[in-house]
Every structure is written in structure tokens, then in C-alpha cells.
Amino acid sequence: MNLKRLSVTVICSVFLSFYGHSQEGKVTVNQDKRITKLLDLKKEMNRNETDSRRYKIQVYSGSRSGAQNAQKDFADAYGQWRPVMHYETPNFKVWAGNFSTRLEADRALQRIKRKFPAAFIFKPKKT
DSSP states (O other), X not given: OHHHHHHHHXXXXXXXXXXXXXXXXXXXXXXXXXXXXXXXXXHHHHHOTTOTTSEEEEEEEEXXXXXXXXXXXXXXXXXXXXXXXXXXXTEEEEEEEEESSHHHHHHHHHHHTTTOTTOEXXXXXXX
């Protein structure tokens, strides 16, 4: 009789452990409508990479093949900042980043100078 009770208890415990803890629920997220506007504004700011209020880092200036190599090397080493090649007579230049503050650009420059010692910070001219 004792063995029968024990087996019934074990079976009930196993059954309840699988089915007794299941939960269903509904999650409702209440988000301020201004967050969407802020996200859209941030996207627009990031899209406008030639904004003269932003800081950039010049990584290379020289021949086209050198610029292409520098662009590839930079992209491989620093994936978080997209390198862009520009042509200003007579040189091809590789620019990276789109920093909103000088402090942000200075921090990035410290890292970038390890691989590109000639790199420097600038603000693009309005075109």
C-alpha cells in the first residue's frame, strides 16, 4: 500500500510540475508618442553626413588606389564607423565617422591613430 501511495504521489508531482506552472499573458507597451518623433529626428541627423556642424576624421589623402586600400583597411579595423571616399583635386580622401561632439571625435581619434597615425579631426565645409 505504501508503494502505491508513493508512486501516485510521484506521478501527480510530475504532472503538476509540467502543467501547473504554465502561464499565459498579454503584454501592453505604453510608449510616449514623442519617442517616435525623436527616433525619426535621429535617423534624419545620421542620414545627413555632410552637416557642417558634425565632426569627421580624415584617415587618408592621396592616390585613388591608396584611398581604396585605406578605406578597406579602415572598414576591416573599425566597423562601427563607415569610411567614405571623397575627391578633392588632386587627392582622394577617406573620411570616417559623423560625430556630434568634439569629445566623441577625440575619443574615436585616439583609437584610430593606432592604425592610421596621420588621422585628424575636421568639420566639412558647407557645399
